[in-house]
Amino acid sequence: MTLTRDFWNPELYDILMQLRPGTAAFDFDNTLIRNDFGEAVMESFLLEGVPAYKGDISLLLGENGDKALSSRYQNPDLFRSIVLAQYETIQSKFGLEASYRWSSWIFSGHSPKVLKEISKKIWNQHAINSSRYSV
Numbered sequence: 001m002t003l004t005r006d007f008w009n010p011e012l013y014d015i016l017m018q019l020r021p022g023t024a025a026f027d028f029d030n031t032l033i034r035n036d037f038g039e040a041v042m043e044s045f046l047l048e049g050v051p052a053y054k055g056d057i058s059l060l061l062g063e064n065g066d067k068a069l070s071s072r073y074q075n076p077d078l079f080r081s082i083v084l085a086q087y088e089t090i091q092s093k094f095g096l097e098a099s100y101r102w103s104s105w106i107f108s109g110h111s112p113k114v115l116k117e118i119s120k121k122i123w124n125q126h127a128i129n130s131s132r133y134s135v
Contacts, residue, residue: 046106050083050106
């Protein structure tokens with residue numbers, strides 16, 4: 001897309017034309033994140049077995065609940081794949097909002113302070129360079 005002078009004041013247009021084009025990724029759920037930040041945090045919790053959740057996860061995972069429960073800490077990849085399969089099933093049957101609501105158990109059990117620390121750590125792990133770290 002080419003920027004034209006049509007709707008810009010001349011001074012601002014000149015400033016914009018001197019900038020190097022950037023890249024942005026929008027996922028339209030009120031975030032502007034490289035890849036999807038919420039899913040990156042969710043992946044981290046899944047690979048740890050969602051240790052903060054103290055409820056019975058087997059009830060959340062339908063027919064694969066017992067399999068997920070037994071693999072929760074022993075086989076993180078299997079646990080992750082079972083949970084994500086259920087997440088995707090809910091999303092395809094009931095929509096994105098329903099799958100987001102369902103996945104809230106994955107994030108529960110953490111204090112706001114701990115969630116902030118974990119989020120900052122994950123954001124910084126995925127930063128392209130250290131000058132773009134979260135503060």
